[in-house]
Each structure stands twice: as structure tokens, then as C-alpha cells.
Amino acid sequence: MKLVRIGVLGCGNVGAEFVALAKSQQAAIETxxxxxxxxxxVAVNDPKKHRNVQLAAGxxxxxxxxxxxxxxxxxxxxxxGGIEPARELIATALRNGKPVVTGNKELLxxxxxxxxxxxxxxxxxxxxxxxVAGGIPIVRALxxxxxxxxxxxxxxxxxxxxxxxxxRMTEDGADYADALAEAQALGYAERDxxxxxxxxxxxxxxxxxxxxxxxxxxxxxxxxxxxxxxISAAEIAMAKRLGYVVKLLGIAEVTPAGAVGVRVHPTxxxxxxxxxxxxxxxxxVFVEGAAVGSLMFYGRGAGGLPTASAVLGDVVDAAINLSxxxxxxxGTFERPTKLSIxxxxxxxxxxLDVADRPGVLHAVTGVFxxxxxxxxxxxxxxxxxxxxxxxITHVALESEVQATVRDLRDLDVVRSVxxxxxxxxx
Numbered sequence: 570m571k572l573v574r575i576g577v578l579g580c581g582n583v584g585a586e587f588v589a590l591a592k593s594q595q596a597a598i599e600t601x602x603x604x605x606x607x608x609x610x611v612a613v614n615d616p617k618k619h620r621n622v623q624l625a626a627g628x629x630x631x632x633x634x635x636x637x638x639x640x641x642x643x644x645x646x647x648x649x650g651g652i653e654p655a656r657e658l659i660a661t662a663l664r665n666g667k668p669v670v671t672g673n674k675e676l677l678x679x680x681x682x683x684x685x686x687x688x689x690x691x692x693x694x695x696x697x698x699x700x701v702a703g704g705i706p707i708v709r710a711l712x713x714x715x716x717x718x719x720x721x722x723x724x725x726x727x728x729x730x731x732x733x734x735x736x737r738m739t740e741d742g743a744d745y746a747d748a749l750a751e752a753q754a755l756g757y758a759e760r761d762x763x764x765x766x767x768x769x770x771x772x773x774x775x776x777x778x779x780x781x782x783x784x785x786x787x788x789x790x791x792x793x794x795x796x797x798x799x800i801s802a803a804e805i806a807m808a809k810r811l812g813y814v815v816k817l818l819g820i821a822e823v824t825p826a827g828a829v830g831v832r833v834h835p836t837x838x839x840x841x842x843x844x845x846x847x848x849x850x851x852x853x854v855f856v857e858g859a860a861v862g863s864l865m866f867y868g869r870g871a872g873g874l875p876t877a878s879a880v881l882g883d884v885v886d887a888a889i890n891l892s893x894x895x896x897x898x899x900g901t902f903e904r905p906t907k908l909s910i911x912x913x914x915x916x917x918x919x920x921l922d923v924a925d926r927p928g929v930l931h932a933v934t935g936v937f938x939x940x941x942x943x944x945x946x947x948x949x950x951x952x953x954x955x956x957x958x959x960x961i962t963h964v965a966l967e968s969e970v971q972a973t974v975r976d977l978r979d980l981d982v983v984r985s986v987x988x989x990x991x992x993x994x995x
Contacts, residue, residue, distance in 0.1 A: 570599060571892035574609040575884065576636040576667075578658060579649035580629075583672060583699070584611070585622040586877035587646060594881065604888040610636045637662040644887055646880060647671040648699075656680055663687045663695065668887040668896065670880055672699030678773035678789040681780060685899045694896045696883035701774045702727050702852045704875030705868045706882070710856075711781040712899070719859040720782045722822040724993065727774045729850035729871045730758045730765040731797050731817040735835075736848045738805045739814060745800060757850055767796035768817065768833035775819035778854070779831045783823050785905035787831055793910040795834035804988055807920065807959065811946070813837035814845040818993060822908070830908030835990060837918055842994035911968035916945065919970075920987035921958045921977060929982045933958060936980065940973045941965070961992065 575591070577584055588608050599605050611624060612633035630636065637645055637658050645662040647669060649655055655676050659669050664687070671677070677684070677700050688695035698708045702725070711720075726732050730752055737748040749766065752758035764770045772792035779787040797817050808815050818836040823829050838845045843865050847853040852870025857863055869875035890896050923929050930947075937944055937960070946961040962970065970989070977983050 571604045571888070572607060573604050573643045573888040573891060574607050574641060575644050575646060576610040576612070576639065576642040577608060577646045577648065578612045578633050578636065578655075579647065580611050580613045580620055580622070581648065582873035583876045583880065584646075584648040585620055586873040587648065587880045588622045588624065590874070590877050590881050591884070598885055602885050602889055604885070604892055606884065606888060609642060610639065612636045633658055634661065637667065638665060643667065643891060644884065645669045646884060647673060648880065649673075650675065652676055652679065656684075659684060659695075660687055663691045663693060666691055666693055668694040668696070668891055670694075670696045670699075670883040670887055672697065672876055672880060674700040674770070674773045674777060675789075678776040681777065681788075682786040682902045685902065688896070689898050692896055694887040694890055695899075696887055696897075697777070698883050699876045699879040701777050702854060702866070703868070703870040703872060704878045705852060705854065705866050705870060706879070707778070707854045707866050708781060709882075710866065711778070712897070715782075715856065715858065715861070718861050720823070720856060721859060722820065722857040723778050723782050723854060724818050724820040724844070724857075725778075725854035726816055726844060726847050726852050727778075727819045727854065727870060728765055728768075728771040728817060729852055730762065731771070732847065732852070733757050733850045734766070735797060735800075735805070735815055735817065738800070738802055739809060742802060742806070744802045745798065766798050768794040771817060771819045771833045772831075775821055775831050775833055778819070779821035779829055780902060781899075782821060782856075783829050783905070784900065784902060785829050786902035787821075787829060787905060791831055791905075791907060793832040793834070797835055799988060800835055801988070804920075804990065808837050808918065808990065811918070811959075811961070812840050813918075813992070814840065815990065816844060816847070818844070820993070822913075824908060827906060828908040829905035830910070830913055832910055832913070837990050837992045838994050839992075844994065911966075911971070913967050914964050915967075916964055916992035917962045917970050918990040918992060919960050919962070919974065921960075922984040922987070923956055923958055924982045924984065925956055926982065930958070932980055932982050933977065936976045937962070937973055940969045940976070942969055942973050
């Protein structure tokens with residue numbers, strides 16, 4: 570029986586759940602995997618602080634660097650988050666020949682390729698299932714089961730906070746501020762929710778997904794972001810009436826020429842699409858491949874226990890590889906040719922508040938025609954001074970739709986232009 574001594578960096582929500590889960594599953598892991606896991610050190614800022622997990626005497630320390638340098642520690646689990654000191658600690662652990670398991674999406678989305686190369690150079694594992702979609706095993710599926718699959722696109726609901734907010738706006742008619750306040754009261758949203766509601770959290774996860782799915786070094790700065798803070802209850806209701814649900818999606822796609830585009834934005838998903846039924850704080854990732862067709866991975870995308878489960882799964886894999894003196898290589902990643910948001914295509918929903926006089930529709934549709942944007946659906950809501958025109962286009966180029974919006978704002982018959990929502994999944 571191979572004994573693998575684990576050093577854990579951080580003992581917050583995820584770290585504490587991991588320690589407890591590793592202990593409760595120790596016997597089952599020994600029987601099924603042939604390795605014995607022992608948490609030998611836990612590095613925290615304040616060892617005297619009360620924690621919701623029982624730890625043996627002498628396990629707690631405030632010296633994380635001593636843990637990664639300790640020759641008696643075989644494997645490192647990093648759950649402190651952020652860029653530094655996590656980057657230095659992980660790099661040091663890898664140089665010392667220790668496999669590392671991390672859930673640090675922010676770090677991997679910025680410096681993943683650097684750390685992957687360091688792991689390969691040291692001949693040890695760097696595993697990170699918990700960095701994307703909590704307990705959903707999407708990273709392992711992309712790294713292993715779908716390694717030979719020509720993946721065309723991956724899209725998903727990869728932020729539980731925004732999905733909870735949009736669910737309340739859709740099902741209860743709540744406005745954004747009230748739905749956000751409820752999410753904060755329930756602990757789904759932070760006091761400062763910017764990273765979630767403006768799409769940065771989802772963007773980091775989408776960058777990691779794109780890197781693994783397409784074998785290219787995609788970083789967080791490559792991702793186009795739009796959040797949900799400007800979405801109104803009226804737009805949600807309009808989409809619902811037309812047969813759509815609004816979701817914040819992370820989308821990673823590759824063109825036939827090999828250009829990679831990654832974006833996060835509110836998206837109208839038709840009722841019949843599997844992502845439309847993903848409610849509350851749940852996550853789901855939808856993979857489209859040339860050979861396999863469509864696959865969806867669904868489950869808890871956050872939370873201490875689901876994330877700890879993903880960490881433990883990686884720890885078992887790394888421990889087995891360590892006992893066999895092997896590791897799973899991610900290979901090398903080159904920077905991709907970047908697909909700009911302007912060069913992407915989809916259908917679009919656009920609403921306009923217009924003047925009540927003859928010739929308005931002709932003037933408006935003329936602008937669409939000048940920019941080669943074809944209209945699939947056109948409706949009028951209200952009468953007189955409250956008239957609103959609602960359009961859904963056929964598939965069009967983003968740059969041409971944006972040019973259409975700019976010209977519509979200059980029309981004297983258009984009082985205001987509503988939010989632009991992209992349509993995915995028809």
C-alpha cells in the first residue's frame with residue numbers, strides 16, 4: 570500500500586470539506602485505488618482560528634512555503650486562490666517533484682501554460698478539475714475521453730450566481746437588483762459581485778475550457794465579456810414570450826481555419842435547448858463535436874462539498890500516478906489565432922422604441938438592409954407613443970449588426986435602442 574502524504578494550502582470552505590472528505594473516504598480509496606491518503610500538513614494564515622474540520626495535532630502551520638519544500642510531503646493541494654502567492658507555491662512544489670492539485674481558475678486562466686510546462690518538465694501531475702464548474706467532471710472529459718474528438722464548440726452556464734439571478738428574473742419577474750440581493754442573502758453572490766455579474770469568473774473558466782478543448786494557450790485577456798447587470802425584467806419577459814430563456818453563457822469555438830474565439834455574454838437560448846432548463850445555481854456545459862455530436866455535463870458548479878469532491882478525484886489520480894512514477898502530460902500549447910467578437914455570427918434580438926408616424930418601419934428596415942442583416946421575425950408591441958418594434962435577425966455577422974445598431978441610433982424616428990441579445994442554439 571503506497572502512503573501519499575498530502576500538504577493542503579488553505580483551509581477555507583473548499584479546503585475544510587476536502588480534508589473531511591479525504592478522511593471519510595480513506596478506506597474506500599485504499600481498497601479501490603491501492604493508495605492511502607493522509608493529510609499531513611495544512612497551511613493557513615491563522616492557525617488559531619476555529620475551523621469546521623477536525624485536524625490532528627501538529628498538522629496546522631502558517632508557513633506554506635515550508636509545506637511545499639518539506640521532503641516528507643508527497644503531494645500538494647492548493648485551494649487558497651488568487652495569483653500570488655499561489656503561483657510561486659505551485660511552481661516551487663512542481664520543481665520539488667510534487668504533484669499539485671488546484672482549483673485556482675484565476676491563476677490557470679492567466680498562467681496555465683507556464684505551470685503546465687513546469688509540471689511536464691518535473692514529470693509530475695498538475696490537475697485542476699475543480700477550477701471549472703465545481704463538481705462537474707468536464708476537464709477530465711476534455712483531457713481524456715474527448716482527446717481525439719474534433720471539438721467545434723463548447724458553451725455553458727459556468728457561473729451559478731448569474732444563473733440564479735436570471736432564474737429569479739425569468740420565473741418570478743424580479744428585477745435585477747432584487748434578484749441580486751436575494752443571491753447575496755443566500756450566499757450565492759459576494760458582497761462585491763462584480764466578478765460574477767460582469768462575466769469575469771465565467772471568462773476565466775471559459776479560457777481554461779478553450780485551452781483544453783482546442784489545445785491552444787487561451788488566457789483570460791483573450792475573452793470578450795458582457796455581464797448581466799444591464800439586463801432588464803422587460804427584456805427577460807420579451808425573450809420568454811418569444812420562446813427563449815436568457816442565460817449568461819461562456820462560449821468557446823474554433824473555426825475551420827483554426828482561429829479560436831472565446832466570449833461571455835447574455836444569450837437567448839430556445840426553450841427546446843438542454844441549457845434552457847438549467848435553473849438556479851446549477852451549471853451545465855454543452856460540448857459540440859464533429860464525431861460525437863452533442864454532449865451535456867450538468868451538476869453543482871460551486872459549493873464547498875462538490876468542489877472538494879472534484880479535488881479529491883484529482884488527488885486520487887495524482888496519487889496513483891505518483892505510486893507508478895508516471896504522470897499525465899497536457900502537452901505544449903501555442904498561442905491561437907484569435908477570433909474577434911466582430912467576426913462571430915449568430916442570430917440577434919433587438920428592440921426599438923420608435924415614433925408613431927408613417928414610414929417608420931420602412932426607415933428602420935432600410936438600415937438593416939444596408940448592412941446585410943436579414944430580419945427573421947418583426948413584431949410591434951404597443952400602439953401610439955408607446956410603440957416598440959422587436960426584431961430577431963437571421964444569422965448575421967457581429968460587426969454588421971453593431972453597425973446597424975449605430976445607424977439606428979442616428980435615425981430621428983428611433984427614440985431609443987434596447988439591449989442587443991445574441992441567440993444561440995437554434
